[in-house]
Amino acid sequence: MNIAIVDDNPVNLMVIEKILKSAGYDSFWKAASAVEMMQRLTEYADGGKVPVDLILMDMMMPEMDGIEACRRIQQDERLKDIPVIIVTALGDSNKLAEAMEAGAMDYVMKPVNKIELIARIRSALRLKYEKDWHKENDARIREELELARQVQGSVLSPPLKKDRLEISAAYYPSFELAGDFYAWYRIDEDRHGVIILDMMGHGISSSLVCMFISSVMQDTITRFVSPEFVVTELNRYMNQLNHKNPSVILQRFIC
Known part of the structure; x- marks a missing residue:
């Protein structure tokens, strides 16, 4: 953990530096002014x-x-999550409140009490670690959702234009992932099968079920030309999925 010590008084810098070293904090740098x-x-x-x-x-x-300085730190998106502890001899409660409103998370009064300062440092660093962990985890989840969205979009059929037949569609999910799906497949020289699915719910669970259905759709719709047989076969797949994982809500296909 890297700590910055900011004070225009060299003696105060030396005192805090000594306290940090005694507590095992060796990674820090000093500045003689907020500028x-x-x-x-x-x-x-x-x-x-x-x-x-x-x-x-x-x-x-x-x-x-x-x-x-606290205000300027808060105005910079790259810096705003850095915790600031004010170390001051000023006992004016109005000024301390102003500092907290400007972005400081805590304060310590001078002369500095070693035990108090170290306790507040540990608390601030713990909160910083947790916040960083959540930010990294959220970023990873967003990346994975975006990849899943791209994969889901890739299984949608592209526009088809052939002779007197033209098929196209627009897809606008309300969430990153959704349980909606459309596709068209060539059955034979004169026929194409078109299917539109609207799965119950939104998000990851319905998207995964939809992807499962899309993986078996082409074979099903080309082998079982009759809508009745297609629906029967899809329901058979869904029953298998529900049997393997009882937590999955059973969907039914109708025509």
């Missing part, structure tokens, strides 16, 4: 790197104070 900190954070972010995992920042500093 310097923002420059370094921006450089890291521009390079595609995670700038820092936690900021320990003084409230009162020249050029830019801790409150304004």
Whole structure:
């Protein structure tokens, strides 16, 4: 975990550095002003790197104070999730409230109590870790859903234009994945089979059932030309699926 210490007083920087080292936190860097900190954070972010995992920042500093720095951090999408702990000798409750509203997650009063500071650091880093984990997990799920959406879209029949026959369709699912499906298959020289499915529900479960049906559809519709036989065969497949997994809601096909 990388920690930034920001204070215009070298003595305060040294005190916090000593506390961090005594607690086993060796990965940190120091800045003598909020301006310097923002420059370094921006450089890291521009390079595609995670700038820092936690900021320990003084409230009162020249050029830019801790409150304004918190506001600017919150305005940058790349930085807004970095937790900020204000380390201050200012006991003004209004200023502390303003800092919290600007984006600081906690504060510690000077002179710094080692036990209190370490406890707040651990709490902030734990929350940061959990937030990062959820962000990575959400991103992975979105990628997998997008891939599944593309796969589902790839099994839909492309437009068909042949002699006096023209077939096309538009597909607009209400969610990333849906249980709707359409297809057309050549049965023989003079006939094509067209089918439209609207499965119960939306999302992953109905999409998987729909993909299962699409995998057997072409063989079924070309072997059993009669709609009655096609529906009977599809219901047989669905009964097999329901028997293997009782949690699957049984769907029925009718014509």
